[in-house]
Amino acid sequence: TLMGPIATEGVFACALMAIARCLTEPRHELEQQLSLFVREEMIFWATAHHRGNVSENQLRELVQSNSGIIVNRAVSLASPPEGNLPANQTTIDLISKAVNPQSLAAADALWMPYL
Numbered sequence: 001t002l003m004g005p006i007a008t009e010g011v012f013a014c015a016l017m018a019i020a021r022c023l024t025e026p027r028h029e030l031e032q033q034l035s036l037f038v039r040e041e042m043i044f045w046a047t048a049h050h051r052g053n054v055s056e057n058q059l060r061e062l063v064q065s066n067s068g069i070i071v072n073r074a075v076s077l078a079s080p081p082e083g084n085l086p087a088n089q090t091t092i093d094l095i096s097k098a099v100n101p102q103s104l105a106a107a108d109a110l111w112m113p114y115l
Contacts, residue, residue: 008099013091020091030074042066052079056067 018101023030042062046054077094080087097103 009092013088013095016095017077017088017091020074024071024074024078031067031071033061034070036094038066038070039063 039059042054042059047054077091079090081089086092
């Protein structure tokens with residue numbers, strides 16, 4: 001894989017889990033801060049795809065749903081798994097999915113310079 005087992009199960013996974021815990025400590029604060037960035041991206045996306053002006057209520061619902069999805073992913077990274085598993089098992093599983101060669105081959109060609 002792109003990242004070896006030392007990076008996958010070692011420092012990177014622990015650091016990613018620690019960052020997720022720090023971000024999700026005051027959960028509503030992350031969602032409020034994130035909504036500012038998501039709102040701007042949603043407005044840009046709508047204008048770039050010639051969708052016209054999005055109504056304020058529709059924009060608010062889209063921002064809340066997208067922010068909620070991001071916060072839930074961060075919470076899932078921060079919480080330890082149930083059962084007798086290592087604390088960062090969820091993070092390790094997500095990293096292994098991300099660096100899987102089949103997943104990387106399915107990525108859009110525009111992402112290749114970043115790999």
